[in-house]
Amino acid sequence: MNPEMPTPEQDLNQEPQAALQDPAAEIDSLKARLAEMSDAYLRAKAEAENIRRRAEEESSKARKYAVEGFAEAMLPVLDSLEAAIGLPNASNEQLLEGTHATRRQLVQALERNKVVEINPPAAAKFDPHQHQAISMVPLPADVQQEPNTIVAVLQKGYLIADRVLRPALVTVAAPK
Incomplete structure (x- = not known):
């Protein structure tokens, strides 16, 4: 207890006139x-x-400015595309090589910004959280594949930091 502060007992013991002096x-x-x-x-x-x-x-x-980092990562891709447009006499091989290089730049820019592709392998289990079934196809009797597994990927999907940006479009094996 603080010695400077009077206790309730001390307040009661004081003369009433002292408090009101x-x-x-x-x-x-x-x-x-x-x-x-x-x-x-x-x-x-x-x-x-x-x-x-x-x-x-x-x-x-x-x-x-949330997209600033993403925009900075995309600028080299844009530069590559503009360089390709600026070469009117480029051969098909040069254009194909430049297209592959630009695609690699784009994939790297997306990965740096936590955008990852969903490209499930054939026979992988269908996951409705990451895949969208476009159709179900019956499999021939000689094919040993479980029902509700992926037969083909029609379009890759993408995740951004564990959230589905676009599900992969897939064809799924029908139950027999």
């Missing part, structure tokens, strides 16, 4: 305390408002 001084003391507390409250309120405003500004900037 100088009411004006006590009022002045309480007014000063009220002024201190009011000032502290206003400062805390202003600080809370500043924190809220800064958080809103940061959130706004984060939304506004």
